[in-house]
Structures are given as C-alpha cells and as structure tokens.
Amino acid sequence: MQKFLKGKVFARAECNTSHRSVDDTSIYTGQPKSTTRNPKWPEDHNVILGELLMEQYVNGNFYNGNLRKEQWSTLVAALNRRLGSKYTETSVMIRFKNMKADFRALYQLTNCSGWGWDDELHVPVAPDELWDEIVQETYLHNGLSILSAPILVFMLQKFGCSFMSNYLRGVIPDVLCDLVDVQLQVNDAIVELTASILEEDSSSEDEQRIRRPMYDRSYTGHRYVLDVLAGHPGRAYQCFRLPHEAFVSLTDLLVTRGHLRDTKNMLAAEQLAIFLRGVAHAHSYRQLCEFFQHSLETVSRYFNVVLRAIVSFADEFINLPQGDVEYHPFVRSNAQFYPFFKNAIGAIDGTHIPAVVNNNLQNRYRNRKGFTSQNVMAAVSFDRQFVYLATGWEGSAADMRVLRWAAEQGQFTVPRNYYYLVDSGYANTDKLIAPFRGYRYHLADYRRNTSRRYAVQQELFNHRHAQLRNVVERTFGIWRERFQVLTHMRQFPITVQADLVIACAVLHNYIGRYHGHDMYFNMSQTEMEHDNERGEIDMSDKDPNLHTTIGERIQGEVVRHDIATDMWNDRVSIDLSFFLKFQL
Template sequence: MVQIRGKKDERARIEYIERIYNGFSDSCVNYIRMGSGAFVKLASIMRNNSLLKDSRNVTVKEQLIMTLNILGHKSKNRCVRSHFIRSGETVSRYFNKDCIGMIDGTHVDAMLPINLVARFRGHKGVTQNVLAACTPNKLFTYVLAGKYYLCDAGYPTMQGFISPYQGVRYHLKEHSGKTPKNRRKLFNLRHSSLRSKIESVFGTLNNRFKILCAKPHFPFPIQVDIVLACSVLHNFITIVDLSDELLNDDQFNKDIDGEVAFENDTNLVDFTQNQTQREQTESRNEWKTFRDDIAWAIWVDYCDKYNHGVTIET
C-alpha cells in the first residue's frame, strides 16, 4: 500500500514539474522567475560543476525549482511541501544549501536574536543594510581599492566615494531646451544617469525575488546567503537571457529623481576608517577636488560639442 502511494506521489510530482516547465509560455517565468532556457542552463551548470547532485529521490531540477520558487515568491515551507508532496524537512534541506555566492545601498528586512537587534536597527526597522556596486550593463560586481564609487547624496564625498554636488538642481535631459548651464549641473546630470543603473538593478532584483521584501524566518547567516544568492542569480539571468521580461521592464529603467537634496556634509565623519577628524576632512577635500577636476573635464568636452567651445557658466 505504501509503495502504491509512493508511486502515485512520484507521478503527481513529475506532472506538476512538467506543468511548470512545459505548461503555458509564461508558466516557468511566473513560477520560478526565470525563463525555461535560463533554467536549463542553470541546472546544467549546477550539475556539471557538482554544485548540486541528484539525490536518490530528488533531482537537481526539482531542488532548483523549489528553491527558486521560495526566493521568487517568498513561499512558505508548508506550501512548497504541499506542491511537491515532500516533507518539510526535505524542502528545508534543499533550500538551505550553501549558495554560490555605481554603488548604493538597500535595506532588506532581517530577523535577529534580541541581543543583536540594536546593531541592525535603523530608521527602516531591523534590516540588513546591503551595499552593492554594479556595472553599467546592470551586473552586480565588486570594485577593489583604488577605484571610486558613484554614490547618492546620502553619502559624503570621501576617499573612494564620489557623491553629487549638494544643493545643485539640474534637469535630467540635456537637449530638451533645459541644457545644463554650468559644470556642477552637468556633473550631477551625468552622475544621475550612471547611478540610475543601480536603482534599476535594485528594482529588478526586489521585483523578481519577493523573498527580499518579506520578514525572514531563517537564521541570520542564511538571510545573508539569500541576498548573495539572489544577486548571483540576477547576474546569471542578465548574462544568459537578454530577453528576460523583468530586465526589460520600463518601470525599472527610468532615470532617478532629477534634484539633489540640500544637504551639507561639512561635519560628517566617516567612522569606518581609523582616521582623526582632521585627516578625514583633508581626505574629503582631496576627493572633492578630484570631483571638481572631473566636472571641469566633462564641462569642457560638453562645451566643445554643443557650445562652440565657450565655457562661460551661469
């Protein structure tokens, strides 16, 4: 009797997976948040590199589908185990495997032991404050020391970080009758154009993987792995599936707000570095000068192209 029930469960499970994978044209995207072609490549990479292996009862394909559904829809263990007719322990085991693991930050809800909550509490509640960098083609990356990041007005200009000019209003379009009138406005415009990439990436990431928008119920190390895994999966989809609908969603490909908040970073102190306040001030001034040099260079180039070389500013 048990054997008969086991065969029925296995047949139902296979049929369910086939409906996801070979059902309607958008079944795969809707269920695991990526197209079938990208999924096949991902499964192949995981299997060929021994990152995942078929177990006696659970194939690599099923392991991935369960995991991607949880990441994409913040599905509960009890729902997934019902869909796949698996025990809760099986679902948990395959989801909690070690994940393969312009600058901006985003906050991802976190759940921590009471003795650690204070470290992660901010104006958005208890969160992981995630700092990320991406390339202009919307791949998450890591920039080594010696490079600089473009960051928004929430960061001061300091060693390795170049923020926009404070309190400088500018227009997002250079050639719509509202052309920039000085180097600072032009710099902020170009800065915004580049930084909009990271805003777009975060929008796509959160829209694809709804687990990042949910209160987590995993141990904190797993919460960190989830963020890393979603970022890696984003990169994978960006590389293998240029037609992915979420990557091409206009909602996440718009320029960010065209005005910079009026803030003053004169008294900001960078507590992440072992420097005196005087040293930090000197370092910020050095990088502000570097920003000025960049602003002047792009202003001269702009005027050469569009203003007959006249660099007078207003």
C-alpha cells in the same frame, strides 16, 4: 488522562516482574521516557493526588497534558496539607508522570493487543478467536489438549501471572502477562481521573495514532516541474522567475559540479525548483510542502542544500574588476558621459533588505524608516552585474561604515585611476565620486523642473552623475522584481537571510551573463513595482567624512572638480556653437 497525554509518545510501564525483559516489553509499548519509580506512595495518597489533579483539570489549569508550572506549588501545598506529608514538587511531578506512564501502558495493552480487562473478575478477557488460537498452540506444542479458556482464566485468577508464566512458559501470550501486571499498578485514582476526561474526547487515542501520509496528492511536485518545463515558456517565468533554458542549464551546472544529485525520492531539477519557488515568491517552508507534496524536513533540507550550492558560486559570478579596465561601451557610446566619466567602472549604493530577527536584536536592525532590515552594500557594473556584495549588516549601520569595512576587511578594492559613482551618503574621494552637496542630485528633481536650465556647473555635474549612477537603482529594481524574498523575507536565521541575498545576486548575474534576453533585464524603471519602494534609505544625517582621511577627500575633490569643469566647458561650447549657427 487521555487529555493529559495529548501530543505525547507512548511510554511503557515498568513492571517489577521476572518474566518480562525491558527489550521484550518495548515491542508493545515503544521507548520509555526517563522516569524513576517512587515506591513510597501509599494507595490512599494516590487517591488524594488524583482528586487534586482532577480539580486542577476542571479549573482549566492543564495545558497539553501537563499541569501549568505556576500551579504545581499550589497543588503540592494542598496535598501536604490534606495528608500531613512533606512531599516536594519534584516527587509529586514524578508520581504524576508515573501515573500517566501506567495509563499509557494499560491503554495500549488493552486497545492495541486485542486483550481487554474484566473489572469485576480482575482477569484479562479476549475474543473467542484469540482463545482458540491459544488452545491450538497449547495442543500443538505442549500436548495439553484439555486446556481451555475457562481453565486459563481460573489459573490466572488463582495463581497469578508470575507463577503461570513460569509454569506454562510459551503457552500464555506475553502480552497477557503484561496486562495483568500493569492493571495491578493502575490504582483507582487513575481510573477516576481518566473517566471524566475521556468523556470529553470522542476521538480515541488509537485513532489519533493511525499513521497516514500527510501529502498524498496524486499531482506530485516532480510532475509539476516536468509540466512547467515542457509547457509554455512563460510558465517558467511565472513559477521560477527565469527562462526555461536557464533553469535547465543551471540544473546541469549544479549536477556537473557535484552540488546536487538525483536521489531516490527527488530529482535534482525538483530540488532546484523548491529553492527557486521559495525565493521567487517568498514562500514559507510549509507552503512549499503543500506545493511540492514533501515533508517539512525534506523541503527544509533541500532548500538549504541548493542555497549552499548557489552561494558557493559567488567567487565565480561576482568578481571585482582588476588591473587596467577598458572603457565601458555604455559610457563610451554616450556623448553626455564620455570622456568625462571614462574612468568610472560602476556604481555603489546600499539597499535595505527586510530582516526577521529576535526581539533582542531589533534595535540594532531597525533602520530610519522603522522596519528591521539588513544593510546590503552592492557595487554594480554598467551592464547591471553585481561585482561586489557585503551582506548581513544591521539596518542601523551607515552606508559609509559598511563600505569602509569592505575596503579594510572585506577585500573590496578599486583599480588605480578608476572610481565608482556613489550618492551623497558616501564621502567623496578619488575612489568614490559623489555629487555636490547643496545642489539638486536626484533625477526626480530634474524631472520636476524640465524648463529650468542649469544655473551652475555643479547642477550639470549632478544631473549627469545621477543619470549614470542610476544603473545601481535599476539593478536593485530588477533584483527585487525577480526575487520577492528580498522584499518579503521569511523567518530564517540571520545568517541564512544574508546567504539568500548572496544567492539571489549570483542567480541575477548568471541569468544576465548567459541569458541576457531575459525580460526582467529589459524592464523599464517605471515597470518595476519594487523599485525604490522601501529599500533605499538616505543616511545623509550621518557625516560620511568620518570614515575617510583628509588626503582622500582632497584628491576626490580635485577629480570631481576637473570632471565638472570639463563638462561645463563642453556644454558652453556646444551652446555657443549653436548660437553662432543660428545667427548665421
């Protein structure tokens, strides 16, 4: 029976006695499970049920203290066949539940109260110290100086607990009365069933119920955070993926805005450290529990508190450009891009973040490379800042479909006379300038053919376009390099996974805006381990023009043709000037 009770809480046995109330009994045995007593079970039926349960246990049909569901019908059929009865599965289940409840109560009373039971005399037994205490209490409060242990045993055996508890109220311990009542309810079938089971389990239930702290390491998470912040600056990068001063200023910002506060058991800095450690190293909740020495509930709660706090900063740190936009210094200072792309304000692309979803959603979230992901659309400025983000889309969705939703329902707007650079997975419009299809447009294509000159103006346009649009690829690479949860997503609800993407973008912009010297922002593209590893997936087989109008495509073609023509003419004039200078 102890095997059957593995992992279960103790429930009290319900005693049909007048001397004990429900609330008093719960002091010894805890809160009961919902059980309904069935008074129609004869003793011989209990014995047969115990034998059949024992057979099922020997055959390995018990799991976690309960008979497997598919075996109940077999057991009930065998019971009715042997007894000629018509018991239902429900009644047999309830009887077995009551048997376990009786055993739980008996076990706790005999092992946790100091009282035992004599099977031969059928009376409670206790150490001499307890009897001496009873006699002393009796003498002081009732004046019965002749009352002793043998007399109490005789009176209990002769008259029973119900009579003795009324006659000597306050003399006999309440737990002793409960012990007698419960022992009478535990039939031989239960004793026979539990005997063989207890032989296999060397550890006692009493030892299993001893409560001790699970996380008792002296080096706590709070001390770890203090050591990191007070140590070498490189430790903050390794642990939290951001500079020491960025960690301190972000903590102050969250506390000042009222999103975080110091609690009795955890400071705001440690709460933020739990979240950053989780997203920076893709740790699970249980890994964070061991690392910071807090319970699973505590780690989960504060992780989500910090997540919601950082997501609430999205409107402040992720903003689309509005109205007249100045030419970006990066474009203006480069003769290859200016004045041709002077009206470009950034680049747009979709990236696939691994997603952990239920089996019924896997087909929707499975992308062309075969893994489940969420398709994230991001608009990035030329200083590698996210200006727009659309998360939570299934991996099978096309990039243009996500962008069309963002423009129609997601409040994504482009200022008049300005545009974003996109790859061939998007349609070419006056707001989205894509490369010419049918010509080289990846930077790698040009690196492999360094000696080849541009054959037509479309190739020159595509090369310059790819060089400028590459800012979004670099941003994704920095993003993934800093936050490994973007490449090794943990098992969160899909809404939490989408929020984690937003939170990582907010942190990325915060660090880039106030701590631009951060080493991740200064990494070269070849140093990025996760760049273009599994995130970028070309959806070119799906026609992006399906989500645009003819008028938008015509206007986009005019803009692109003018840029390509001006760029080619400038290139020809430079080559001609160089040729004439060489001739002279």
